[in-house]
Amino acid sequence: QVQLQESGPGLVKPSETLSLTCTVSGGSISSYYWSWIRQPPGKRLEWIGYIYYSVSTTYNPSLKSRVTISMDTSKNQFSLKLSSVTAADTAVYYCARDLRGYGAPDYWGQGTLVTVSS
Amino acid sequence: QSALTQPASVSGSPGQSITISCTGTSSDVGGYNYVSWYQQHPGKAPKLMIYDVSNRPSGVSNRFSASKSGNTASLTISGLQAEDEGDYYCSSYTSSSIVVFGGGTKLTVL
Numbered sequence: 058q059v060q061l062q063e064s065g066p067g068l069v070k071p072s073e074t075l076s077l078t079c080t081v082s083g084g085s086i087s088s089y090y091w092s093w094i095r096q097p098p099g100k101r102l103e104w105i106g107y108i109y110y111s112v113s114t115t116y117n118p119s120l121k122s123r124v125t126i127s128m129d130t131s132k133n134q135f136s137l138k139l140s141s142v143t144a145a146d147t148a149v150y151y152c153a154r155d156l157r158g159y160g161a162p163d164y165w166g167q168g169t170l171v172t173v174s175s
Numbered sequence: 176q177s178a179l180t181q182p183a184s185v186s187g188s189p190g191q192s193i194t195i196s197c198t199g200t201s202s203d204v205g206g207y208n209y210v211s212w213y214q215q216h217p218g219k220a221p222k223l224m225i226y227d228v229s230n231r232p233s234g235v236s237n238r239f240s241a242s243k244s245g246n247t248a249s250l251t252i253s254g255l256q257a258e259d260e261g262d263y264y265c266s267s268y269t270s271s272s273i274v275v276f277g278g279g280t281k282l283t284v285l
Contacts, residue, residue, distance in 0.1 A: 151220055161266075165221060
């Protein structure tokens with residue numbers, strides 16, 4: 058059974074960089090697409106992007122200039138960095154596995170709330 | 176890329192059937208058979224209920240079915256049960272090679 062777990066600071070100051078890590082257990086991250094999705098409180102889901110085979114990434118154009126997704130296969134982890142954050146980036150951040158990269162994540166982490174505030 | 180359009184809320188009584196629509200454009204819903212549906216309960220992660228327009232992952236009840244016509248996809252839940260109450264989101268792959276979600280629909284079981 059594949060399991061995903063997000064970790065990282067729950068509070069980030071405006072203009073700083075949000076950094077989250079997703080640890081995958083029960084399967085290798087060397088295959089499949091590994092995604093980050095966020096959900097501001099009371100709002101809809103927003104797809105951030107994914108990484109495939111450690112080197113291929115695709116990002117939401119609305120966030121592309123601020124987002125980096127990377128992978129550490131030795132630790133079975135992938136990470137999200139979002140720079141120059143504002144209050145609008147306050148959200149629950151989910152990591153998820155997408156089998157084919159067409160937007161149907163079948164395994165999700167429980168989500169972690171990141172609040173942007175001074 | 177704009178969000179897909181879903182009704183804000185739907186409701187139904189136990190045993191009834193309800194349908195949730197998801198409207199996009201020819202650049203997303205209408206252009207690809209990569210529409211997915213998710214169920215989300217309060218404080219929980221979304222759960223994949225339908226992928227590739229009408230396919231159910233293993234373990235998802237056959238009370239959940241879905242289809243697509245043109246730029247609009249639809250999710251139907253038959254034999255409504257109290258546990259079906261929650262938020263439902265659609266998503267679609269797009270011509271920009273990204274994924275876009277709908278605004279979400281709150282299902283209330285009366």
